[in-house]
Amino acid sequence: MMKMRKHLLFAYSMMIVAFLYLPIAVLILYSFNDSRINATWEGFTLKWYQSLFQNDRVLEALYNSLTVAVITTVVTTILAALLALALHRYKFRFGKVFNGLIYLPILIPEILMGLSMLVMFSQFEINMGKTTLIIAHITFCLSFAIVIIMARLSGMGQDLEEAAEDLGASPWQTFRHVTLPIISPGLIAAALMTFTMSLDDFVISFFVSGPNSTTLPLYIYGMVKRGVSPEINALSTILILAIIVMIVIAESLAFKGTKRSQ
Amino acid sequence: MKTIIHLDSVEKSFGDHVVIPAFSLSIQEGEFITLLGPSGCGKTTLMRMISGFEEPTSGHIYLDGNDVTSIPPYQRDMNMVFQHYALFPHMTVADNILFGLKMKKVPQSEQKQRLEEVLHFTQLTEYQKRKPQQLSGGQQQRVAIARAIINNPRVLLLDEPLGALDYQLRKNLQVELKNIQRNLGITFIYVTHDQDEAMSMSDRIAVVHQGKIEQIGTPEEIYYKPSSLFVATFIGENNIMKINSDLIGVRPEKISLHKADAQAPHHKQYGVIEDIVFLGNIYKVSVRAEDDIVITAHLYEKSTWYKGERVGVAWAKEDEVILR
Numbered sequence: 161m162m163k164m165r166k167h168l169l170f171a172y173s174m175m176i177v178a179f180l181y182l183p184i185a186v187l188i189l190y191s192f193n194d195s196r197i198n199a200t201w202e203g204f205t206l207k208w209y210q211s212l213f214q215n216d217r218v219l220e221a222l223y224n225s226l227t228v229a230v231i232t233t234v235v236t237t238i239l240a241a242l243l244a245l246a247l248h249r250y251k252f253r254f255g256k257v258f259n260g261l262i263y264l265p266i267l268i269p270e271i272l273m274g275l276s277m278l279v280m281f282s283q284f285e286i287n288m289g290k291t292t293l294i295i296a297h298i299t300f301c302l303s304f305a306i307v308i309i310m311a312r313l314s315g316m317g318q319d320l321e322e323a324a325e326d327l328g329a330s331p332w333q334t335f336r337h338v339t340l341p342i343i344s345p346g347l348i349a350a351a352l353m354t355f356t357m358s359l360d361d362f363v364i365s366f367f368v369s370g371p372n373s374t375t376l377p378l379y380i381y382g383m384v385k386r387g388v389s390p391e392i393n394a395l396s397t398i399l400i401l402a403i404i405v406m407i408v409i410a411e412s413l414a415f416k417g418t419k420r421s422q
Numbered sequence: 423m424k425t426i427i428h429l430d431s432v433e434k435s436f437g438d439h440v441v442i443p444a445f446s447l448s449i450q451e452g453e454f455i456t457l458l459g460p461s462g463c464g465k466t467t468l469m470r471m472i473s474g475f476e477e478p479t480s481g482h483i484y485l486d487g488n489d490v491t492s493i494p495p496y497q498r499d500m501n502m503v504f505q506h507y508a509l510f511p512h513m514t515v516a517d518n519i520l521f522g523l524k525m526k527k528v529p530q531s532e533q534k535q536r537l538e539e540v541l542h543f544t545q546l547t548e549y550q551k552r553k554p555q556q557l558s559g560g561q562q563q564r565v566a567i568a569r570a571i572i573n574n575p576r577v578l579l580l581d582e583p584l585g586a587l588d589y590q591l592r593k594n595l596q597v598e599l600k601n602i603q604r605n606l607g608i609t610f611i612y613v614t615h616d617q618d619e620a621m622s623m624s625d626r627i628a629v630v631h632q633g634k635i636e637q638i639g640t641p642e643e644i645y646y647k648p649s650s651l652f653v654a655t656f657i658g659e660n661n662i663m664k665i666n667s668d669l670i671g672v673r674p675e676k677i678s679l680h681k682a683d684a685q686a687p688h689h690k691q692y693g694v695i696e697d698i699v700f701l702g703n704i705y706k707v708s709v710r711a712e713d714d715i716v717i718t719a720h721l722y723e724k725s726t727w728y729k730g731e732r733v734g735v736a737w738a739k740e741d742e743v744i745l746r
Contacts, residue, residue: 322504323502323504324525325494325496326495326496
């Protein structure tokens with residue numbers, strides 16, 4: 161009876177996993193299919209990947225995506241680290257309300273965020289392009305980055321910094337030799353998460369990008385409108401792999417060594 | 423004897439809430455002084471003011487005659503051993519211990535020499551390449567002490583340093599700490615809520631209650647001549663009785679029991695034995711006396727006392743401590 165139950169549970173788990181990953185698996189599989197039409201399997205090929213990298217518009221979209229992602233990542237991580245440090249160090253009035261305000265954007269629907277930014281940029285008569293794209297990406301990544309870094313800081317507690325200060329380290333030395341090394345896995349995790357989200361974003365980018373700032377997700381969407389080609393599969397496969405790698409690294413760093421010795 | 427730390431009418435309040443009412447205290451060079459009190463009594467705040475992590479709301483703190491009231495911790499010539507050690511998890515034992523010297527840019531050769539001395543002194547030489555997580559609680563404790571004393575501080579502050587360790591280890595480290603203090607001649611300011619620890623290690627004990635120092639004196643003075651009801655009941659066991667208009671305290675080991683019909687002129691009370699408990703080294707006898715108070719006596723022999731027996735309870739006049 162017990163054994164039976166265990167088997168059923170296993171089968172159920174497998175079904176859930178299949179449900180989650182089957183579409184992606186099919187997408188990846190057909191990126192190697194030697195046929196223009198996605199429906200039938202004709203044999204293995206890498207030609208879609210080749211044609212992808214000879215396509216100037218794909219390369220331009222890739223370049224745009226990477227530029228936006230890199231700048232977003234650097235700016236977001238620095239801003240988030242500064243804010244997290246300030247919140248960790250100083251307890252001020254309305255601290256709780258402030259914390260809530262930081263969490264809130266994580267819950268706001270992306271479409272509202274995109275729309276509100278579109279409205280704001282046009283209010284200020286800013287032309288849509290890479291700049292607006294980067295500002296928008298920083299805005300929606302900031303909350304996530306702050307949350308990740310704050311978790312790391314609260315795991316560190318206050319007495320390590322106090323111990324350093326007690327041993328004669330100036331505030332800068334304390335930051336340089338104690339705070340920074342201890343929170344650096346959190347910073348890297350936040351940076352990777354930001355990079356991934358920026359690279360991945362479609363909804364918000366759709367509202368705030370201009371004619372010369374088409375990113376990969378936007379390009380894929382454009383391609384789909386003209387019919388699904390195996391090139392899209394190839395492009396999506398590359399994107400998925402890149403994102404999986406970064407998320408795995410980010411996750412493993414975020415929790416690495418958080419348990420303090422007692 | 424020279425005063426190393428002088429607190430001059432120091433007061434601390436958070437908002438309208440006065441945590442520590444104004445008080446003054448002088449600490450002598452080379453002494454082992456303990457701030458003893460129940461948790462939440464303000465002893466940690468007191469220590470944080472001395473180390474510089476909290477600034478007093480009013481009053482002044484002098485270290486060796488110099489006003490250090492608003493000098494930040496990193497410029498004060500004293501070090502602290504934290505309750506949970508606060509060892510840097512990303513550094514080896516040796517790097518942890520060297521941290522203070524590196525921050526002060528002490529020459530390499532001197533760093534090396536002092537490290538060796540301190541490692542030898544705290545018996546940590548073989549662990550110097552390890553990370554703190556790889557050490558036992560007692561070893562981590564020794565690293566915390568080594569990290570502080572390598573700086574040759576004038577004063578060492580210890581905030582419940584043995585609180586997280588188990589009983590046997592605590593006993594051993596108490597002796598070790600006392601030896602370190604004697605050998606180095608550093609002034610120790612020790613915070614604890616454990617009265618046995620305070621009794622066995624201190625030159626002087628300051629009993630802290632609700633932010634106030636209730637009494638300060640040698641362990642014997644605190645035990646035998648408590649100056650307030652709080653001290654009398656917080657330190658050890660005590661029988662508090664109201665005789666005429668006086669409130670007096672008599673230690674259980676000073677109480678003797680007598681047959682009720684014995685013609686002793688000094689029977690102070692009569693009562694009925696309510697309970698006899700064997701504690702290993704003593705028998706603890708509880709007697710319910712006339713005013714419905716329970717008097718406890720510590721006896722070395724059980725003798726023939728039995729539960730329900732009516733007895734006379736006596737003590738010598740000189741063992742009474744008048745509390746009010």
